Amino acid sequence: MENKKPVILVTNDDGITAPGLHALVDAVKDLGELIVVAPDSPQSGMGHAITLNQPLRLDKVDVHGEHDWYQTSGTPVDCVKLAIDKLLHRKPDLCLSGINHGSNSSINVIYSGTMSAAMEGAIEGIPSAGFSLLNHSLDADFTTAKAVARKVAMNILRHGLPAGTLLNVNIPDVALTEIKGMKICRQAMAKWQEEFEERMDPSRRKYYWLTGKFINNDKGEDTDEWALAHHYVSVVPVQFDLTAHHAIPFLNEQSYEL
């Protein structure tokens, strides 16, 4: 009889050495046959970037004596593409990305390499989710996030996800006993207000560092930001059909004659 354990692809954007990736693997390793394919260096803020203009490397690495870890020179999205085409030669049953060091709630979903990897899984028709802990530091405590990731993975394996959707799961940086529960939410309509920091290099040429302030004017109690501020885990179903269907009638009223 065939082995019926589900195949679980695990990736991230913080790179193969990130503690959050190892926490995710630890959280779900008994739920299926795992394969880990992660970038060889941090890829935060990569959005849905793919590598078109240079070749990619894909190398097996020896992690914890387990032999199903690979690193690539590409982006998180490249990792998912390479895993399916070059390693698995089939679609995995589940694609999990994270656990990201830092939030991917509200508008961050757009910039996030973590979420783009999960979205690439969903585009491939694989039930997929991305996980992010609201703590950027390398020595963050992933205990709560691991319990959440495990529960979400079990739910997806059991119930599946509606076609064309994936999950964006964000976890407050508090002890498991402080978590009020998990809340299905919508993406808050928040944004970053940019403030580039201007500096001068030794040759007297200017350069800029991207910094910014997170601005949330969306006070809806059905948003991920509200949930996280009130110590709920936020679970936002995300789609890759970006069509603003409600805008179609407005546009159809206009003349588009050339």
Added chain:
Amino acid sequence: MENKKPVILVTNDDGITAPGLHALVDAVKDLGELIVVAPDSPQSGMGHAITLNQPLRLDKVDVHGEHDWYQTSGTPVDCVKLAIDKLLHRKPDLCLSGINHGSNSSINVIYSGTMSAAMEGAIEGIPSAGFSLLNHSLDADFTTAKAVARKVAMNILRHGLPAGTLLNVNIPDVALTEIKGMKICRQAMAKWQEEFEERMDPSRRKYYWLTGKFINNDKGEDTDEWALAHHYVSVVPVQFDLTAHHAIPFLNEQSYEL
């Protein structure tokens, strides 16, 4: 009296030397005060990437003797952020991206640097659109695309766009007389099927080039793919609220107890 000409920010992902960018500038230059801020090198496939881990350069360049062109070392999204924060110190009235050398229809909207720049404009609350011609070559004929870009820009300046939406405009590679019209569409549910090409370097280490086949199983006549195949310009309203609202009831039926 103040100058009331609209301020138009123009950017792209093929870089500041790309003919498509110059075609876009040429098409709309009399509609307002233009500022061009584009990457100093091609950034195709960059998705919504931002530059977090290295500083950015921003330099004025002399193009056609006009002095409102800038190049950056960043991604298309960085260009929009830098233009607003460091050059304009206000929001432009319109943000146009392109004209991309190659299609950004259907699922390509997700991977596209062109569309991500326009989306960044929309996130900032600026009426925004991205333009793409279905021809990858550097010496493509942009005559049709220019007429389209001009018409769309005029419509947006006149009617605005619904909050939280931008336009994804794709143009068939045919003469203007062959164009059947412009069609408001939804994004076709198509995808790329990856086929990495495997090669061996001189040190006998493998490397991979991303290639792929475009697979469209969505035959809807309301899709951008249908429109383009029938020589219509496709205009898809796009949103950055990625919430799959229809999936919320499905998820709420499940137990999410930790």
